[in-house]
Amino acid sequence: MKENRMTKLSILSASEQRQFDSPPLFEDKDRIWYFSVNKEAFNIIQNLRTPINQVGFTLQLSYFKANGKFFTTQQYHESDIKYVIDLLGLNHDDINMSAYQNKAIQIHRRKILELLHWQPLNNTQQARIKARILQLVQQHLPLKQIFLSIIDFCWQNKIEIPSYSQLSTFITQSYNDFETDLLKIIGQSLSLCHQEKLKHMAGLEKHNKNKMERSPLTLMKHLNQSLRPSDIQENIESFKLFKEPFHEFKPIFEKLCLSDQATEYFATWVQKSTIFQLTKFANKNKVYLYLLCYIKHQFYYRQDALTDIFLKSVQAAINSAHNKLNQGEQSNRTSRNQAISKLSSAHKDSRKLIEEITNIIKSTHLSSEDKLLQIEGLVNNYNTLHTSTEQAQLIELEKTLDNIAKNQLFFDFLESLSIKLQRRVSNIVKNIEFNALTSDPHIVAAIHYFTSSDGELGNDAPCDFMKAEEQELCYNQGKLRISLYKILLFMHMAEAIKAGRLNLLYSYRYKAIQDYLIGEEAWQSERQSLLKSAGLDKFSNFKETLDKLKEQLDHKYNHVNKGFLRGENNLLTIDENHKIKIVTPKTESSEEEYAFSLLSQTGFVPILRVFTDIEQVTQFTGSFKHFSIKHKKMKPQPEIVFAGILGKGCNIGLNRLANISIGISEDALNNMVNWHFSLKNIQAANNKIIRLVDKLFLSSAFRHNLDQLHTSSDGRKVNVSADSLIASHSYKYFGKGVSIYTFLDERQLLFHSTVISSSEREAAYVIDGLLQNEVIKSNIHSTDTHGFTDTIFAATHFIDTAFAPRLKNIGDQKIYAFSDKKTYEARGYKILPSRIINLKLIERYWDDILRFMVTLKLKVTSAS
Numbered sequence: 001m002k003e004n005r006m007t008k009l010s011i012l013s014a015s016e017q018r019q020f021d022s023p024p025l026f027e028d029k030d031r032i033w034y035f036s037v038n039k040e041a042f043n044i045i046q047n048l049r050t051p052i053n054q055v056g057f058t059l060q061l062s063y064f065k066a067n068g069k070f071f072t073t074q075q076y077h078e079s080d081i082k083y084v085i086d087l088l089g090l091n092h093d094d095i096n097m098s099a100y101q102n103k104a105i106q107i108h109r110r111k112i113l114e115l116l117h118w119q120p121l122n123n124t125q126q127a128r129i130k131a132r133i134l135q136l137v138q139q140h141l142p143l144k145q146i147f148l149s150i151i152d153f154c155w156q157n158k159i160e161i162p163s164y165s166q167l168s169t170f171i172t173q174s175y176n177d178f179e180t181d182l183l184k185i186i187g188q189s190l191s192l193c194h195q196e197k198l199k200h201m202a203g204l205e206k207h208n209k210n211k212m213e214r215s216p217l218t219l220m221k222h223l224n225q226s227l228r229p230s231d232i233q234e235n236i237e238s239f240k241l242f243k244e245p246f247h248e249f250k251p252i253f254e255k256l257c258l259s260d261q262a263t264e265y266f267a268t269w270v271q272k273s274t275i276f277q278l279t280k281f282a283n284k285n286k287v288y289l290y291l292l293c294y295i296k297h298q299f300y301y302r303q304d305a306l307t308d309i310f311l312k313s314v315q316a317a318i319n320s321a322h323n324k325l326n327q328g329e330q331s332n333r334t335s336r337n338q339a340i341s342k343l344s345s346a347h348k349d350s351r352k353l354i355e356e357i358t359n360i361i362k363s364t365h366l367s368s369e370d371k372l373l374q375i376e377g378l379v380n381n382y383n384t385l386h387t388s389t390e391q392a393q394l395i396e397l398e399k400t401l402d403n404i405a406k407n408q409l410f411f412d413f414l415e416s417l418s419i420k421l422q423r424r425v426s427n428i429v430k431n432i433e434f435n436a437l438t439s440d441p442h443i444v445a446a447i448h449y450f451t452s453s454d455g456e457l458g459n460d461a462p463c464d465f466m467k468a469e470e471q472e473l474c475y476n477q478g479k480l481r482i483s484l485y486k487i488l489l490f491m492h493m494a495e496a497i498k499a500g501r502l503n504l505l506y507s508y509r510y511k512a513i514q515d516y517l518i519g520e521e522a523w524q525s526e527r528q529s530l531l532k533s534a535g536l537d538k539f540s541n542f543k544e545t546l547d548k549l550k551e552q553l554d555h556k557y558n559h560v561n562k563g564f565l566r567g568e569n570n571l572l573t574i575d576e577n578h579k580i581k582i583v584t585p586k587t588e589s590s591e592e593e594y595a596f597s598l599l600s601q602t603g604f605v606p607i608l609r610v611f612t613d614i615e616q617v618t619q620f621t622g623s624f625k626h627f628s629i630k631h632k633k634m635k636p637q638p639e640i641v642f643a644g645i646l647g648k649g650c651n652i653g654l655n656r657l658a659n660i661s662i663g664i665s666e667d668a669l670n671n672m673v674n675w676h677f678s679l680k681n682i683q684a685a686n687n688k689i690i691r692l693v694d695k696l697f698l699s700s701a702f703r704h705n706l707d708q709l710h711t712s713s714d715g716r717k718v719n720v721s722a723d724s725l726i727a728s729h730s731y732k733y734f735g736k737g738v739s740i741y742t743f744l745d746e747r748q749l750l751f752h753s754t755v756i757s758s759s760e761r762e763a764a765y766v767i768d769g770l771l772q773n774e775v776i777k778s779n780i781h782s783t784d785t786h787g788f789t790d791t792i793f794a795a796t797h798f799i800d801t802a803f804a805p806r807l808k809n810i811g812d813q814k815i816y817a818f819s820d821k822k823t824y825e826a827r828g829y830k831i832l833p834s835r836i837i838n839l840k841l842i843e844r845y846w847d848d849i850l851r852f853m854v855t856l857k858l859k860v861t862s863a864s
Helices: 015-020 027-034 040-046 049-066 078-088 102-116 123-138 144-157 164-189 191-201 231-247 250-256 258-270 275-279 286-332 333-362 368-385 387-406 406-431 441-452 468-473 480-498 518-534 540-563 595-602 607-618 638-649 654-662 666-676 679-695 762-772 790-798 821-828 839-844 846-857
Strands: 572-574 580-582 711-721 729-730 734-745 750-759 780-782
Touching: 040 102, 049 078, 049 102, 078 679, 123 144, 123 441, 144 164, 144 518, 164 250, 164 286, 164 734, 191 231, 191 286, 231 275, 231 286, 231 406, 258 286, 275 286, 286 406, 286 480, 286 518, 333 368, 333 821, 406 441, 406 468, 406 480, 441 480, 518 580, 518 846, 540 839, 607 638, 607 679, 638 654, 638 666, 654 666, 679 750, 711 762, 734 762, 762 790, 762 846, 790 846, 839 846
Parallel strands: 711 780
Antiparallel strands: 572 580, 711 734, 729 734, 734 750
16 A cells, blocks of 8 residues: 555554443442533423433433543443433333434534533534644654543543544544655755765665665664773764764755654664665655654764763763872871971961060060060071971972862862863864853853864963862963863863753753743743643642642641640650751561562462463553554564563573574564564553553552552662763762662552663652653652752642652751741741742742643653
């Protein structure tokens, strides 16, 4: 079948489709709620002429209230029909729903829409739905996410929800239109010269020789994770291969206006494919589109990677300087103490000399001549005791201690490491492109000077980005200390990148924060609807929100302090310095609290049996969909999926696992993992299993409170022996490694995990875990001190999750209030705020805070 006559996209499974297009199955408590009617609806029902119309209207109204859509009479549940008949006090023998005429059905639907203030699914509303779908398709979101987003869109805008067939048609057509428009732009913008260049880069001329041969682009070595200068230079050279064509094709990229998600999708397809698969496209413009996206994606990805290398290299240099300083202090401690002792002794002698001279001068019994003679004698004695050599030594000692006071030794060590660092990062700075419009102008000016002079610096090098102390140290007798200047520039660049004051122009991860938020124009025009979509409309009014928070916080101060004063909290004490101390009681833990204690009683179960049983009740392997969105592909056999999970998850290796398996070929296994394994698919499969466990009665036995779900997150350190940009040294636990940050609920359901550097603070990833999972709704979340910041308290409040970190040295933490310390002291309270909350500052940025949180909740970007 030709691509422009593509069949409908497969969004829901057959069972999910049937469920979506069927009336809801009510439980008794739900039926009472949905079949209750207000006075206006009751009057309409009473005025209907026949009992059949009364029953039909009530059923349609109740089903619509639950699902936002209408159903045929053949779909009505018999139990619901009987319930309505009894509810209206009618005779069952008088009701035959087959007699519910179509004309009456249509009239009743119009009345229901008017009654509930909903819009019918007419051409106007269909156009609105299609426009929204196109926006989501342009972001290249997963099909199911688009489908569910449109359902939410209809509910929020009170538009009658289409059937599955209609929605799948709309989405399919939008994908076709989106791709058609892209291919049209390619056809109009790509010259013959450009086409030949793309063919050459992809190696398409060679496809006849070997159909399975990969293109030079996809054969390019993966990014080298090493920080060795030669390996870094290799990465820079490969980056340059994409930099030139990116800028050459930049006008076309601007016309395409592709989102990062769409670009990454097309680029990943190229990465996974072979030359033969690329040449299968009937429309050559499609090949060019995919290749262009691959170039853009690699340019962005490699620029981010070079930035990572830059940051790690600079941090390594800083750590080395600190280590040298510590080693130097330890080795020179004796001589430094001797110097301090000598200077102290010399200072005492000098002070004694001055005191004696002062006494002579103040004497009333001595003449001027006698005073002069005695002073001269004292000075001669002092000089005899302190030779010129000793004086010179004391001057040097004073200089040394002065340098220590100014941290001069640390800067000297930095200067000694500068050449080594320059070999690693100078070419990175010269090649990556920064966004001057969103970055600190002082640091941008210094970078521009560095790159334009090719690293050959003069005394006119910009120093405004430095601190005054650093500027002073950078010049020695009016001459620039070039090595020190460069390493300080790199250090300030690294600090600015981390702080968001220095942004990349082309990047996935290092753009200005405004580039990640919902667009300013969209926010201003759709603010209220976006807040409602994110469930944050209750925070829209600043004064109302803060008044409520004031009341809640004041109540907490009152409750905790009064309980403490009554002696109800014997775990909390306050010392003489007014510092809070909390004693953590020892808790008795038993393995019976965990589900595995029950399962272990049955003995060992083969892993294949576990997979098979879980598959039978969840069909989780159906989540491993083919990477290609538009074309239907044969689903992999569950056994092959099991083999892929074992091969990857147990680090056995796919080839080895295929060799020891019966009926699984190496090619089939590699192909399945290549095209079907992705983070999204793995998360979707995990969610299916979690949904099932969530419904099991047994899982509720492990909840302490059925009205709330307590979750937690923590990192587990893992050694990494190979070169890795994400791995870092953690001397507390091991040499070099990463941290696997996992989220669990109190039933031991693992609902989110991510891998981060062991040196990173875990707090940056807490909101990701709470928002990015689709199954678990956490009511209260706990972390250790590493997962806590003040900002997390604020963010979790917006997502209706109570944040309850377990903090080390809690007495050292700052606590805040809307009233000052004296207000609570006047009440006799002992637990007092450290600082007062700056309401004016919050009010000034309230709209930005809401925009930020809406961006996170609507998953436009992640918190990290």
